[in-house]
Amino acid sequence: MRFSIFRYNPERDEKPYMQAFEVDLEPTDRMLLDAILRIKDTRDDSLTLRKSCREGVCGSDAMNINGRNGLACVTPLRELREPVELRPLPSFPVIRDLVVDMTQFFKQYHSIKPYLVNDEDPPEKERPQSPQERDKLDGSYECILCACCTSQCPSSWWNPDKFVGPAGLIQAYRFIVDSRDRATQERLDDLNDPYRLFRCRTIMNCTEVCPKGLSPSRAIERIRLKMLKVDGDDGGMELHRVPPIR
Amino acid sequence: MRTTVTGLRAWLVQRVTAVYMLLFILLFLAHAIVDPPHSYPAWRAWLMNSGVSIATGVFFAALLAHAWVGVRDVIIDYVHPVALRVCLLALLGFGLAAMAAWVMRILWMLHG
Numbered sequence: 001m002r003f004s005i006f007r008y009n010p011e012r013d014e015k016p017y018m019q020a021f022e023v024d025l026e027p028t029d030r031m032l033l034d035a036i037l038r039i040k041d042t043r044d045d046s047l048t049l050r051k052s053c054r055e056g057v058c059g060s061d062a063m064n065i066n067g068r069n070g071l072a073c074v075t076p077l078r079e080l081r082e083p084v085e086l087r088p089l090p091s092f093p094v095i096r097d098l099v100v101d102m103t104q105f106f107k108q109y110h111s112i113k114p115y116l117v118n119d120e121d122p123p124e125k126e127r128p129q130s131p132q133e134r135d136k137l138d139g140s141y142e143c144i145l146c147a148c149c150t151s152q153c154p155s156s157w158w159n160p161d162k163f164v165g166p167a168g169l170i171q172a173y174r175f176i177v178d179s180r181d182r183a184t185q186e187r188l189d190d191l192n193d194p195y196r197l198f199r200c201r202t203i204m205n206c207t208e209v210c211p212k213g214l215s216p217s218r219a220i221e222r223i224r225l226k227m228l229k230v231d232g233d234d235g236g237m238e239l240h241r242v243p244p245i246r
Numbered sequence: 247m248r249t250t251v252t253g254l255r256a257w258l259v260q261r262v263t264a265v266y267m268l269l270f271i272l273l274f275l276a277h278a279i280v281d282p283p284h285s286y287p288a289w290r291a292w293l294m295n296s297g298v299s300i301a302t303g304v305f306f307a308a309l310l311a312h313a314w315v316g317v318r319d320v321i322i323d324y325v326h327p328v329a330l331r332v333c334l335l336a337l338l339g340f341g342l343a344a345m346a347a348w349v350m351r352i353l354w355m356l357h358g
Binding site for chain 2: 224
């Protein structure tokens with residue numbers, strides 16, 4: 001199978017370049033990550049990437065695959081158009097090959113206070129939640145922070161330092177609807193400025209590429225309705241089918 | 247409460263004006279099809295009707311507000327150097343204000 005992979009080693013290369021690889025696959029190589037590791041094993045061991053769980057849970061092997069962001073470990077290999085073009089996440093600073101600098105991304109994530117804010121006296125055991133209250137978190141708590149959405153969002157490309165981005169915003173929604181959180185209004189006020197939420201132009205690339213089938217664009221819409229104090233649907237959000245990368 | 251047109255307010259202004267403009271255009275087209283004015287005096291008389299005059303004035307106010315928010319968003323997205331951004335926003339504001347004055351003058355002259 002043929003591959004064309006983005007290479008850049010800042011210590012050696014003046015400019016990034018695309019390198020062609022041809023590799024014979026074993027029958028057990030089913031996902032893209034298997035093939036990349038096969039290349040690393042048999043062709044060039046300096047090829048650099050992040051990976052960990054190899055089953056779409058840790059979110060560390062997010063990359064741009066034939067023009068679309070996705071997780072290499074859950075992308076079926078045989079459906080891909082050849083040569084398979086692999087690039088690091090668009091718009092993120094490249095550290096080396098397919099490894100990008102996620103500092104800005106996590107700075108935005110931390111800015112929405114991704115933890116429960118509740119100053120009430122802690123109960124003896126735990127803060128209970130009814131099954132209905134728990135259901136509201138469906139469709140947002142599943143985010144694994146792989147950055148596929150934010151890296152493919154034009155609003156994040158133009159203002160990465162000021163726009164929170166789809167990943168941060170779906171996380172913000174997750175805490176806004178959490179029945180145990182007491183900072184709902186502060187969270188909404190924090191997002192009500194020209195940049196943090198309202199740079200979103202509902203382009204919906206985020207929803208399109210989310211490898212977990214989440215809908216950050218719907219979460220953003222619901223945050224806007226909550227700011228307007230409109231009693232919209234705030235039940236759990238449904239997951240959508242993830243279109244296969246070809 | 248914020249007093250500037252940012253964030254939620256700007257977003258709301260754009261949606262409300264869009265809905266109003268859509269309704270106005272539909273009613274305008276419906277009138278043009280059902281009872282088209284056949285001469286300039288007939289057209290003028292129709293526009294002189296105070297309800298139509300007010301609705302038309304509100305339509306242009308909505309159009310200019312909509313354009314202000316929309317073009318301002320494009321400028322905020324793409325133009326990052328502060329001086330250039332301020333210049334473009336001032337130019338936009340001046341242009342839209344001139345158009346507002348022009349519309350008001352036309353509607354005023356109609357009644358004057």
